[in-house]
Amino acid sequence: MDFSLTTEQARFRDELRAWLRDNLADAQSAPMAAMGAEDGVERRRSWQRRVYEAGYAGVAWPKEYGGRGLSLIESMIVMEEMSKAKAPDMINVIGLNMAGPTIIHHGTPAQKERHLRGILDASEIWCQGFSEPNSGSDLASLQTRAVLDGDDFVVNGQKVWTTLGHVAKWCILLTRTGSADEKHSGLTYLIVDMKSPGVEVKPLVQMTGDAEFNEIYFTDVRVPRENLLGGVGEGWRVAMTTLMHERATLGVALQVRSRIAFDELITLVRAAHGASGDGEAEGEGALVRQKLAQLYIDTEAMRCNGYRGLTRMLRGETPGPEGSINKLMWSEVNQRLMETALEVEGPAGMLAEGEPSAPDGGRWTYQFLRSRANSIEGGTSEVLRNILAERVLGLPRSR
Amino acid sequence: MDFGFSEEQDLLRGQARDFLDKQSAPSAVRTLMASESGHDPALWSRMADLGWTAIPFPEQHGGLGLGMVDLTVVLEEMGRHVTPSPLLSSVGLAGMTLLQGGSEEQQAGWLPGLCDGSVIGTVAMVEQSGRWDARGVQMPASRKGDSYLLRGEKLYVTDAHLADWMIVAVRTAAEESGDGVTLLLVDTSSPGVSVRPVKSMDQTRRMATVSFDDVEVPADRVVGGEGRGWSVLRRGLDRTLVAISAELCGVAQRAMEMSVEYAKTRQQFGRPIGSYQAVSHKCADMLVQVESAKSLTYYAAWAVDEDVPEAPLAAAMAKAYASDAARSVTANAIQVHGGIGFTWEHDMHLYFKRAKWGETMLGDAVFHRERVAQALEL
Numbered sequence: 153m154d155f156s157l158t159t160e161q162a163r164f165r166d167e168l169r170a171w172l173r174d175n176l177a178d179a180q181s182a183p184m185a186a187m188g189a190e191d192g193v194e195r196r197r198s199w200q201r202r203v204y205e206a207g208y209a210g211v212a213w214p215k216e217y218g219g220r221g222l223s224l225i226e227s228m229i230v231m232e233e234m235s236k237a238k239a240p241d242m243i244n245v246i247g248l249n250m251a252g253p254t255i256i257h258h259g260t261p262a263q264k265e266r267h268l269r270g271i272l273d274a275s276e277i278w279c280q281g282f283s284e285p286n287s288g289s290d291l292a293s294l295q296t297r298a299v300l301d302g303d304d305f306v307v308n309g310q311k312v313w314t315t316l317g318h319v320a321k322w323c324i325l326l327t328r329t330g331s332a333d334e335k336h337s338g339l340t341y342l343i344v345d346m347k348s349p350g351v352e353v354k355p356l357v358q359m360t361g362d363a364e365f366n367e368i369y370f371t372d373v374r375v376p377r378e379n380l381l382g383g384v385g386e387g388w389r390v391a392m393t394t395l396m397h398e399r400a401t402l403g404v405a406l407q408v409r410s411r412i413a414f415d416e417l418i419t420l421v422r423a424a425h426g427a428s429g430d431g432e433a434e435g436e437g438a439l440v441r442q443k444l445a446q447l448y449i450d451t452e453a454m455r456c457n458g459y460r461g462l463t464r465m466l467r468g469e470t471p472g473p474e475g476s477i478n479k480l481m482w483s484e485v486n487q488r489l490m491e492t493a494l495e496v497e498g499p500a501g502m503l504a505e506g507e508p509s510a511p512d513g514g515r516w517t518y519q520f521l522r523s524r525a526n527s528i529e530g531g532t533s534e535v536l537r538n539i540l541a542e543r544v545l546g547l548p549r550s551r
Numbered sequence: 552m553d554f555g556f557s558e559e560q561d562l563l564r565g566q567a568r569d570f571l572d573k574q575s576a577p578s579a580v581r582t583l584m585a586s587e588s589g590h591d592p593a594l595w596s597r598m599a600d601l602g603w604t605a606i607p608f609p610e611q612h613g614g615l616g617l618g619m620v621d622l623t624v625v626l627e628e629m630g631r632h633v634t635p636s637p638l639l640s641s642v643g644l645a646g647m648t649l650l651q652g653g654s655e656e657q658q659a660g661w662l663p664g665l666c667d668g669s670v671i672g673t674v675a676m677v678e679q680s681g682r683w684d685a686r687g688v689q690m691p692a693s694r695k696g697d698s699y700l701l702r703g704e705k706l707y708v709t710d711a712h713l714a715d716w717m718i719v720a721v722r723t724a725a726e727e728s729g730d731g732v733t734l735l736l737v738d739t740s741s742p743g744v745s746v747r748p749v750k751s752m753d754q755t756r757r758m759a760t761v762s763f764d765d766v767e768v769p770a771d772r773v774v775g776g777e778g779r780g781w782s783v784l785r786r787g788l789d790r791t792l793v794a795i796s797a798e799l800c801g802v803a804q805r806a807m808e809m810s811v812e813y814a815k816t817r818q819q820f821g822r823p824i825g826s827y828q829a830v831s832h833k834c835a836d837m838l839v840q841v842e843s844a845k846s847l848t849y850y851a852a853w854a855v856d857e858d859v860p861e862a863p864l865a866a867a868m869a870k871a872y873a874s875d876a877a878r879s880v881t882a883n884a885i886q887v888h889g890g891i892g893f894t895w896e897h898d899m900h901l902y903f904k905r906a907k908w909g910e911t912m913l914g915d916a917v918f919h920r921e922r923v924a925q926a927l928e929l
Contacts, residue, residue, distance in 0.1 A: 153560075153853045154553045161552065225552055418929065441929055443885045445920035448927060449847070449868045456846030459554040462764035467555065477839050534828070540838050545811045548826040 155459075156228075156278040164222075165229050171206055172237045173226050186249045191364050193319050196243035197375045200274035203242060208234075209272045210248065213256065217268035224462055228404050235408040244314060247271035247278035251324045253397040254341075258382045258390050263343070267322070279320035279346070280369060281311035282391065289535045292336045292388060296370060298327035300384075304374040305329075305342060307350075310367065311355030313529070317366030322456050325375075328385055339387030343379040350374075357452075360505075360521045398530065404462065406482040407454035413486065413519070414451055418444070420511060423497050443492050454478050476544075483526035490520040554849070558622050566629040570601065570665050575632040577898050586900075589799045590713055596637060599668025604642055607790075608650065612658055613666035618856035619790060623797040623848060629907075630801025630848075633901045635755040637671050640710040643794040645672025648718050648787025652734065652775030661716070661736065663923065672715045674718040674763050675705035683914040685781040688732045690763070692721035697770050697878040698725075699735055703765040709745045709912070711759035714739050719763070723778055730781035735773040753904040789866040790855050796848040796866075796873035799909045803877045805846060806884040806902040807837040813888055814838035824887075833883045833897055840876035847872045864926040871919035 157165060203209045204218070212227045213219025218224070242248060252271045255263055270276035285292040296309025307327060317323070323344045330338020344351070350373035355363035382390040421444065457478050493516045494501035503510035505518040528535040540548040556564070574594055579720030583589050596865070598604060606622045608614025613623075616806050646665045648656060649672070664670030680687050701721060711717065716738050724731035739746065743766035748759045775783035814825030824830045851869035854862040881903040885892040892899045910916070915917065 153556065153849060153856075155850065155853050155857075157552055172772050202696035338838045418927070421929070441924040442917060442920050444929055445871070445923040445927070449920070449922060450843075452850075452868055453843035453847050456554070457843055459552070460842075460846055462850075463554040465553075466553075471759060477842055480835075481843065515756055534832070537832040537835035538828070541825070541828075544838060545807075545831075545834055547811060547814055547831045547834060548823045550826050550828050550831060 157225075161225055161229065162298050164226055165233060168230065168233050169237075171208070172239060174234060175202060176237055176239055181359075188266070188429060192240075193243060196240050197274045197277070199240045200242035200244060203234075203239075204273045209242065210252065213252065213268065213272070213282070214467040217256075217264055217365075218272045219268075219538065224465055228458075228462060229404050232408055235405075235412055238412065241317075242274070243276055244271055244274045246320075247274075247276070247322075247326070248279045250280060250394045250398050250459040251322070251343075254324065254381065254390060254394045255343075257393050258341075260378075262378070264387075266342070270321075271386070277316055277319050277322040278324065279314050279317045279366075279368075280324045280394075281314060281323045281325040281344070283313045284310060285312050288446070289532055292339065294326060294328060294339070295332070296325070296327050298329050298340055298342060298375070300329070300377070301374075301376050303378070305340075305377065306354040307342070307344065307370045307375055310369050312356065312365075312367045312368045314353075314368050315364060316369050317346070318355060320402060322346060323368070323412075324381070324394065325370075325499075326387050329387075333384075336388040337385055340384050341381040341390040342375050343381055344370075344375050348375070358522075359524070360371045360518055362518075362522075396475070399479060404458040406478055407451055407458050410447075410454065410482060410485055410489065413489055414444075414447055417447070417489060417496075420493060420516065421496050423511065424498070440492070440496060443488075447485060447489050447492065450481065454481055454485070457481075476531070476536050476539050479531060480533055483523075484524050487523045490516065490523040494520050555622075556624065557597045560621060563621065564628060564792075565878055566601070567625050568631070570597075571632040571634060575629075577635040577901075580633055580635060580755060580901065588712060589635050589754065589757045590636070590637065591896045594634075596668055598636065598638065603638065603654060603824050605666040607642065608646065608662055609658075612756045613661035614662065616687055618795050619852040620849070620856055622794060623852045625795035625913075626645040626794050626852075627801035627804070627845075628798075630798035630803075630905070631805040633755050633802065633898075633905050635757075637673070637710040637713050639791065639798065639850065640714065641665055641671045642912045643791040644674035644709070644718070644787065645714075645718055645919055647790040647794075648674055648727040649733065649774060651790070652780070652783030653872070654774075654812050657736065657774065664715070667738060671710065671712070673708060673710050673714040674720070674784070674787070675711065675717050677707050678703070678705060681706075684790040685730055685732055685917055686726065688720045688722050688781070690721050692720075692723055692733060692735065692768075694723075694770075695767070698767045699733075699770065701737070701771075703733070703763055705761045705763075707749075707758050707912075708746075708761045709756065710756060710882040711739070711761050712748050712884040715760070718774060718784075719761075719768075720784055731778050732781040732784065733777045734780035734784060736772040736774055737763075737766065737768050743767070751899075753908040755905060756908050780928060785863070789863050790823075790867040790911055792870040792919075793848060793855055793910060795909050796844065796869040799873040799877040799906060800841065800848050802902050802905050802909065803837070803841045803880040806881045806906075807834065807841055807869060807898065809899065809902075810834055810837065810884045810887040815891075830887055833887060837880045839856045839922045840880055844869075844873040844876040864923060867919040867922040867926065870914065871916040871923065874910040874916040874919070878910050881906040 208230050211222045217219040222530050281499040282484045284294050298307045300307040323346050325342045325344045327340050328338050329340040350371040352369040354367045357363045500511055503514050505514035507514050605614045606617045610616040692699040692701050718734050719737050722731050723733040743764040745762045746759045751758050776851050814830050817824045847869040852863040854865035885899050891897050
């Protein structure tokens with residue numbers, strides 16, 4: 153049991169910190185800015201390019217494809233330090249956390265050569281086409297068809313909840329090549345050029361008023377056979393790699409996000425009530441103190457859960473249940489955090505984002521609304537509980 | 552960075568589980584529950600033979616020179632078996648406090664007995680107010696020549712009926728002058744000390760009210776200096792918090808396993824009840840709580856072993872989380888078991904009661920969340 157970094161890891165962290173100090177000042181920081189906001193895309197793209205050029209994008213990716221061949225610990229250090237420094241999010245989240253690792257794992261040498269560098273330097277943005285209007289939690293029931301016609305697959309169907317779909321060059325697309333009753337074994341994983349004829353992207357406006365997601369319609373879209381990832385009918389296995397990477401990355405990243413949100417919440421509380429500091433707060437004040445302390449404890453629990461999962465992966469064990477545990481915890485903690493924030497704001501919690509008189513310009517209101525999606529996106533809390541119950545605890549299937 | 556147990560620690564866990572499966576099976580636990588002292592000297596001496604009582608103490612005093620991380624491994628297993636044993640009192644409360652504040656001479660005099668299990672110690676701190684902080688210590692001790700004269704009563708003293716000595720927290724000065732608390736190492740056999748066992752809800756863990764009727768304690772029995780006892784005790788308590796949290800992790804883990812096992816086999820409406828999400832999701836929530844309680848406990852164990860600045864915060868976080876987790880997991884475990892879980896015959900109530908003891912002892916989640924709030928300067 154050792155929580156401290158080795159000398160080399162500490163040096164890596166210190167170099168990164170120094171780099172962030174020198175480079176962050178002019179890279180405008182807005183960690184809570186809406187994901188889909190148009191003006192943010194180019195700013196985040198150029199930020200990622202700088203990060204890549206400095207050698208901090210994809211540190212655990214193979215050297216021959218632009219990575220640094222380091223371990224998961226260094227990846228985690230990058231995530232933690234970037235977040236602590238309130239660096240902007242890198243634009244290519246799907247590429248870095250999902251498409252890239254899947255291509256590294258299942259891609260042909262030509263696919264790796266073609267795609268990995270473009271993910272790292274953000275010259276090509278990626279999106280993910282998994283969910284469909286009728287296939288949310290039950291992903292394997294998806295209906296988007298791909299039919300082989302000569303050297304191309306011809307794709308028809310609709311995807312939804314596609315982050316960055318409006319600016320993406322590539323899409324990792326899960327399609328059905330077999331019959332509907334083949335379910336998992338009838339799926340095929342394709343890399344689709346979003347600029348192909350027949351691809352149509354429509355923004356999906358959420359309850360926040362923002363449009364960070366899209367719907368994508370595919371009408372007779374031709375995808376060259378060489379863009380097949382894994383084999384025909386192997387889509388489910390490949391998709392699991394994508395989702396496992398999403399969850400493993402989330403294990404650490406979500407905790408860091410919560411911690412930043414917590415720190416900002418404390419600032420809000422101090423502004424609203426002034427620091428009491430004497431531990432003798434009474435009534436509502438004492439209740440808020442209890443809630444804040446519990447939120448802090450929960451974020452620390454997620455951090456330690458993440459570290460334990462990481463240790464298992466570094467020891468070559470199969471990733472444990474921590475990924476799903478942390479996603480489940482995070483969504484509930486983040487919702488509770490935002491609820492506490494609005495409680496602290498009092499009547500001002502009724503004001504909308506953009507209202508000048510609202511605390512922090514109303515961004516807590518935005519985050520409060522946005523947080524309702526936390527327990528739905530990336531696996532609903534119900535599905536995650538099924539996963540934990542069935543795959544970790546070995547309880548009988550519920551369906 | 553490595554956030555896992557070493558091979559030696561995994562071996563220790565396996566050894567502890569095997570030993571307790573045999574020596575602390577439910578039938579043996581129930582026999583002890585029904586006994587007057589709730590203590591099995593033979594079991595205690597076998598635990599001492601295995602070295603468990605010596606784990607966190609320095610080798611020069613007869614210890615194994617290991618730490619709280621190692622003790623955590625054993626205590627998790629003891630929680631799993633709801634083993635009745637004074638280990639928490641003797642090695643945790645008394646041993647850790649003496650180790651944190653005892654002079655070299657005191658340690659040389661008193662630790663070897665704790666290490667080989669021939670002597671049992673405990674700590675007496677709480678009074679009528681029921682407070683777990685320094686303000687709870689109001690019992691006075693007056694100086695009389697080379698001794699202190701103690702008069703008063705201490706409550707909820709764990710394993711006092713077994714203890715050969717106890718560290719008693721008394722007030723020798725008002726709070727304004729330093730912490731004002733003095734720790735005195737008192738022989739239970741001293742004239743004027745009377746131990747009155749109380750009935751505890753958790754029959755596997757005994758407590759007593761200890762009265763001091765003009766008990767004379769030599770001045771060389773002060774641990775950590777007059778009026779400076781609280782800071783020493785706090786360090787001892789923080790280490791014991793980790794120990795209780797570890798025990799709670801074991802309690803909750805076992806309660807979860809029993810629930811999962813039951814949910815797989817118990818059939819209602821023609822299906823195992825674990826196939827209903829109302830049941831399986833309860834079990835999933837147990838897993839989240841158990842794993843997170845472990846993560847925070849292991850982190851706290853490492854933190855107190857390394858004595859990093861955030862160690863008190865880490866200990867408070869672990870105790871706050873594990874307290875809530877164990878209560879909630881064992882309560883839900885009764886629910887998953889349905890009627891059978893509410894019977895005396897079923898073992899679940901042992902886990903539920905131990906969880907409640909552990910939740911309350913040394914401060915519940917509300918108390919430790921307030922400590923967290925203060926550490927964060929809220």
